[in-house]
Amino acid sequence: MSERVTVLGAGSWGSIVANLLDQNGNHVTIWSRNQSQVEQLNQAHTNNKYLPNFKYSKTLVATSNLTDAIQNADSIVFAVPAQSIRLVAKKVENRLEQLKLKPNIIHVSKGLETTTSELLSQVLAEEIHIDHRKSISVISGPSQAEDVARKDITLVTAASDDINAATHAQKLFMNHYFRVYTNTDMIGVEIGAALKNIIALGAGALSGLGYGDNAKAALMVRGLAEISRLGTTFGANPLTFTGLSGVGDIIVTATSHDSRNWQAGYQLGQGKSLDQVVKNIGMVIEGIDTTKVAYRLAKKRGVEMPITTAIYYVLYGKIGIKDAISQLMLRDRKSELDN
Numbered sequence: 001m002s003e004r005v006t007v008l009g010a011g012s013w014g015s016i017v018a019n020l021l022d023q024n025g026n027h028v029t030i031w032s033r034n035q036s037q038v039e040q041l042n043q044a045h046t047n048n049k050y051l052p053n054f055k056y057s058k059t060l061v062a063t064s065n066l067t068d069a070i071q072n073a074d075s076i077v078f079a080v081p082a083q084s085i086r087l088v089a090k091k092v093e094n095r096l097e098q099l100k101l102k103p104n105i106i107h108v109s110k111g112l113e114t115t116t117s118e119l120l121s122q123v124l125a126e127e128i129h130i131d132h133r134k135s136i137s138v139i140s141g142p143s144q145a146e147d148v149a150r151k152d153i154t155l156v157t158a159a160s161d162d163i164n165a166a167t168h169a170q171k172l173f174m175n176h177y178f179r180v181y182t183n184t185d186m187i188g189v190e191i192g193a194a195l196k197n198i199i200a201l202g203a204g205a206l207s208g209l210g211y212g213d214n215a216k217a218a219l220m221v222r223g224l225a226e227i228s229r230l231g232t233t234f235g236a237n238p239l240t241f242t243g244l245s246g247v248g249d250i251i252v253t254a255t256s257h258d259s260r261n262w263q264a265g266y267q268l269g270q271g272k273s274l275d276q277v278v279k280n281i282g283m284v285i286e287g288i289d290t291t292k293v294a295y296r297l298a299k300k301r302g303v304e305m306p307i308t309t310a311i312y313y314v315l316y317g318k319i320g321i322k323d324a325i326s327q328l329m330l331r332d333r334k335s336e337l338d339n
C-alpha cells in the first residue's frame with residue numbers, strides 16, 4: 001500500500017509518525033508552521049528541538065505551506081496538540097473545499113478540548129465537512145516517540161466507528177516493528193489515550209517525592225479504575241481500557257522517563273511550580289489541560305474520580321501534593337469491586 005500522506009505538526013510525534021509512514025513506502029509531506037524547522041528537516045534531515053541526534057528519511061518532504069502540504073493527499077494525519085486540532089482543522093477544511101479533495105482523516109493526538117470537553121474525533125467531525133473526508137480514525141497506544149524512532153517494538157490501536165477506516169489506518173501504519181490492531185470503540189480509545197496522561201503526571205510526582213514501585217502500581221491501577229468509570233458513561237467498552245490505549249499507555253507513560261507528562265509530574269514532586277515546569281519542558285504536556293476537562297466531566301456526570309480530583313487540586317494550586325496524597329490515603333474504606 002502506498003499513498004500520498006500529509007502529516008500536520010512536526011513535533012516529537014508528528015515527525016516520527018511522518019518518518020514511519022515514509023519508511024512504509026508512502027509519499028509523505030510534513031507540515032510545520034515553523035520555517036526554520038522546515039529547512040532543518042529538508043536540508044539536514046534533523047529536528048533538533050524535539051529529537052536531537054535522530055536522522056530523518058531523506059525522502060520526507062517538509063513545508064510550511066499548508067495548501068502545498070495537503071495538495072493531492074490521500075490521507076491527512078493530525079499530529080498537533082489537542083488544543084490546536086480545531087484551529088488547524090478549520091484551515092484544512094478551507095483548503096479541502098478549494099482543492100476538491102476527500103482524504104482519510106486520521107489523528108494521533110491524545111487529549112480533550114478544554115473549551116468544549118470534546119473528544120478530538122468529535123472536533124474533527126465538526127470542522128471537516130462530511131463531503132470533504134472519507135473517514136475519521138485515530139492511532140493510539142503506548143508509543144513514546146523516542147522508542148519508535150529507534151524502531152523498538154511498538155503495538156498500537158487504530159480505532160474508528162467505521163471498521164474500514166480503522167483497517168485502512170492499520171495498513172498504512174503497520175510494519176515489522178510497529179504492529180497495529182483495530183478497534184471500533186473510538187470513544188474508549190480516545191478517552192483512555194487522553195486520561196492516561198493524568199496518571200503519568202501523578203506517577204512522576206510520586207517519583208519526584210521519593211515514593212517507590214508499590215505507590216506507582218497503586219496509582220496506575222486505581223487510575224485505570226476511574227478512567228474506566230468515566231469512559232463507560234460515554235458508552236465506551238470497558239474492555240478497551242484493558243487494552244493498548246488503556247492500561248498499555250498508562251504503563252508506558254507512567255513509567256517512561258521520556259514521557260513529558262511523567263517528567264512534568266516529577267518536577268512538580270521536586271517542588272517546582274507549574275509555570276516553571278511548563279517552561280522547562282518546552283513541549284506539550286497534554287495531561288495539564290486533560291486534568292481540567294476530566295475533573296469537569298467527572299463532576300458533571302457524577303463519577304467518582306478521586307485521583308483526577310487530587311491532581312486537579314494540586315495543578316491548580318488548591319492543595320499541596322503531600323496533603324493530596326494523605327487525603328487520598330485516608331478516604332473511606334471501600335471494596336475494590338465498588339463502582
Ligand SMILES: NC(=O)c1ccc[n+]([C@@H]2O[C@H](COP(=O)([O-])OP(=O)(O)OC[C@H]3O[C@@H](n4cnc5c(N)ncnc54)[C@H](O)[C@@H]3O)[C@@H](O)[C@H]2O)c1
Binds near residue numbers: 145
Ligand atoms: N511525543 C510522543 O511520544 C507522543 C506519542 C503519541 C502521541 N503523542 C501525542 O501527539 C500530540 C503531539 O505531540 P508531540 O509530542 O508531537 O508534541 P510536541 O510538543 O513535541 O510538538 C507539537 C508540535 O505541534 C506544533 N503546533 C502546536 N500548535 C500548532 C498550531 N496551532 N498550528 C501548527 N502547529 C502547531 C508545535 O509547533 C510543535 O511543533 C499530542 O497530543 C501528544 O499527546 C505524542
Ligand SMILES: O=P(O)(O)OC[C@H](O)CO
Binds near residue numbers: 197200258286
Ligand atoms: O511524552 P508524553 O507524556 O506526551 O507521552 C507520549 C505518549 O503518549 C506515550 O504513549
